Amino acid sequence: MRSNILARTLISATAVVGIAAGSLAGAATSFAASETVAKPVVSAEAVTPAAVNNLGLSAAQAKNVQRWLKTYWGYTGSIDGQLGTNSWKAFQRCLKANWGYTGSIDGVPGTNTIKALQRLLKHSWGYTGAIDGIAGAGTKAAFKRFANAV
Structure with a gap:
């Protein structure tokens, strides 16, 4: 029984670590995506002098x-x-x-x-x-x- 509790604890801990790692990976990806710098669009009117x-x-x-x-x-x-x-x-x-x-x-x-x-x-x-x-x-x-x- 003791080994059964130890196995469940180990599985639970592994799941928690996996979820946390996945969350961090997702967060890192979302942060990386938000770091993209938007470039302004230049229209022909902005370039045309008059x-x-x-x-x-x-x-x-x-x-x-x-x-x-x-x-x-x-x-x-x-x-x-x-x-x-x-x-x-x-x-x-x-x-x-x-x-x-x-x-x-x-x-x-x-x-x-x-x-x-x-x-x-x-x-x-x-x-x-x-x-x-x-x-x-x-x-x-x-x-x-x-x-x-x-």
């Missing part, structure tokens, strides 16, 4: 604007139908010279650029909205009329 903003123009209409900018406002980029930084810098030179743009020539069509564009569009291209710096439907429609005519 986005294209055609303000609703088609590529053909934007090409018309780029040709006009090349002829009159020092645009030196390609005629690709994408109003990017260089297109907007040239447009800002026009807006600064004639339409009350007071910001920097940075190629970003922000609120001040849109306000000056709205003044130009109100003068000759049928824009009837507020000079608010928001390129809404009325601004975009007038900009399309401008792009089709230049």
Whole structure:
């Protein structure tokens, strides 16, 4: 009987050690998995220096604007139908010279650029909205009329 109790104790102790070892192994694996360093995903937008903003123009209409900018406002980029930084810098030179743009020539069509564009569009291209710096439907429609005519 004594050997029977000793055998059960030995089996129980072995089972406890096995369970503990398995738990530690599982814990080590889970800790190892949590140590994986997540790498941030880089999007094309994060790499691109400036986005294209055609303000609703088609590529053909934007090409018309780029040709006009090349002829009159020092645009030196390609005629690709994408109003990017260089297109907007040239447009800002026009807006600064004639339409009350007071910001920097940075190629970003922000609120001040849109306000000056709205003044130009109100003068000759049928824009009837507020000079608010928001390129809404009325601004975009007038900009399309401008792009089709230049």
